[in-house]
């Protein structure tokens with residue numbers, strides 16, 4: 698069957714990765730979480746002392762970019778794809794509040810975006826990929842055959858994130874999460890380089906009221922339609 702490129706963009710905590718993972722599994726496609734790459738760069742900044750009083754030392758980061766190697770590996774125990782930073786699994790650490798609070802400013806840095814976009818495009822040369830993020834349909838793969846733009850209200854997204862953290866036994870404060878979600882939305886939509894926006898040819902999906910099953914069915918329908926159209 699013909700392989701295509703699928704992009705899923707949208708706000709934080711919209712369930713993009715849940716839907717991208719399940720679609721990739723269903724189709725036997727590669728799944729890449731591009732947000733995890735920005736999070737890994739942010740963790741690197743925190744661990745290497747490149748953050749002073751909440752500010753990122755850009756010149757040091759620029760020099761260090763060549764020392765940041767981000768890879769993805771499937772964990773055979775839970776069958777999940779996990780993020781590695783310089784050979785160390787950082788899947789848990791990149792989801793911490795410390796990283797979440799700093800990742801949007803890191804993602805506004807032009808040279809960081811240039812480098813990560815280059816790596817993301819290299820991962821998709823053979824198609825057969827589902828990538829989620831903010832600028833995947835607009836900048837990384839503007840020629841993708843299937844583009845989805847997902848939205849859900851900030852309150853629903855904060856509640857989902859809260860439940861995700863507490864179900865893993867981590868501390869969580871709903872109000873703090875809501876504030877973080879709203880701040881990140883603002884930065885993601887207003888930054889100069891590749892702001893979050895719906896690509897003209899993207900399909901809009903508001904999943905505030907959809908179950909995971911309904912969402913998966915809708916996605917498969919769109920996939921089948923596009924494959925038929927482009928065959």
Ligand code: DC
Pocket residue numbers: 709710731732733735736800801804829830831832833881885
């Ligand atoms: O999807 P996420 O919440 O894990 O993304 C983390 C941050 O990275 C978020 O603030 C937006 C940014 N990001 C981005 O700018 N471009 C992408 N393609 C993916 C994420």
